[in-house]
Amino acid sequence: MNERDFADLAVGHALNALSEADERAYQEALAGNPHWGHHVRGAADAVAAISASVEPVEPPPSVRASLFARISELPQESAVASTSESFPPGDDEDFAAAGAAPVEPERETVSVGPSSASGSRPRRWFTLAASLAAVLILGFGAVTVSQLVSPPSSVVALRQIEDAPDAQSASTTLPDGTVATAHWSPSTGQSVLVTDGMPALAADKTYELWFVRGDTPIAAGTFEPDEAGRATAVLKGEMHAGDVIAVTIEPAGGSPDGTPSTAPVVAVATA
Template identity: 45%
Template sequence: MNEPEFAELAAGHSLGALSAEDERRYRAALAAHPEWSAIAEDDADTAALLAEGATSVAPPPALRDALLARIAVTPQSADPEDAPPVAAEDALAPEPASEPAPADAPVAGAAPGPVAPEDSRSASAAGAADGSRRPRRLMFALAACLVLILGLGVGAAVVIPQLLRPAAVVALDRIENAPDAAQKTVSLPSGGHATAHWSASIGTAVLVSDGLEPLGGKQTYELWFVRGDGPVSAGVFAAEPGTTTAQLSGSMHAGDAIAVTVEQAGGSPTGKPTSQPIIVIPTS
């Protein structure tokens, strides 16, 4: 057993998803390779962290059914040790060159002797064995997800979306929870409005606009911190229909004004505004 195969077993062990046979293989490999214990410990810590604080609630039946249906339609392959199918790329590969005859081989014209089983495996078949492991890993991942979600219940359905939230939304939450959180709103020429949210203590600012018109592919909106020594670019963003949330990159200084200009795609080539700002929001 190699290290990647052990890592798969260790992940399944940490989730309680191994069969009795795989559990035996896992323990035997760990005993034979104590240097792999760090892998097992990391997986166990991760599983414990995911389970910590999760509410024990039965998941909706549709969740289990959907995962099982996904597993059912995923192509499966035999174990690599049990005559694996040949991958498509290996089937199209040229035949490997035959090995030179040993010194005691029969002379030319004699009937060929039996081929030893270990010599009958070509490099192509070895590659197929590696390729056949890919579906097994996918099946393992899907099964592990099923075990994890069923084990954590609805808590996982709550935690995972939180980890996938846009960075600007996460930054806005941090600002709103800061002790010095502040905001200011101005009207847009298009009839909408834009609100700057900031916190000087954490040095972060976010602009939330409603009704900001989307631009064509040749232009973009660019954010700026405007301070005593001039404007400092804070990144570009694209407006979406409805509400757009954009985080200003870089660190905000106390007293900075927040501005937005229309620039060419990719942002100002000079590092300075090339047009008059369409939004200016003072923070002092």
């Protein structure tokens, strides 16, 4: 199983939409590839955030009918052979009189190794269709399955750092209660600043990130916190050991000359 297949299954798992076979494949793949855990956390976090922020609504019956009609059109393995083996010729039991028997769902053969495109596609489409059904039934509105599978790049970077064996972090708390935490990992070559409580800025201002190396500030991108002052921002460029990660307030779009125009409002020492 490749990582893309696993990401699909992680969404289905978060929505409780996997078949028994896919759930088993998901668990086996996760056990064999623990570094894929960020897909699990991403799907779970997205589902939790969406369900907490949107009031459930009942989808129109036509939506449900249309969705399951599409699912029924997906390729299915023939059950003729298994039926003939289960009930050998000559069995005179009156099954019609006995009433309808429960129908066992079809189960596919599971492999956690590399799969062909033709073998993985039916499972992926079933997983995504089932996930979409759950999204509609739970009233998640306009949120799509692709949004669940693909969290923001800054969140992905943070999880990769946290999963790295050399992950490091440092925090600072400002007098107004703002908390800024720098996360970095030399092996991933990434650094991320996470903030909580950053004050809102005027429309013509933005926060800009800097690596301060000795006495030299190096621009590392801009970011905009949400209404609560929270942000997860990837620093652009290479961090060196001992750099101070700083934030200044600059004109919208960033410093026009590539140097800070104000004193830092945040400075996180990494050494």
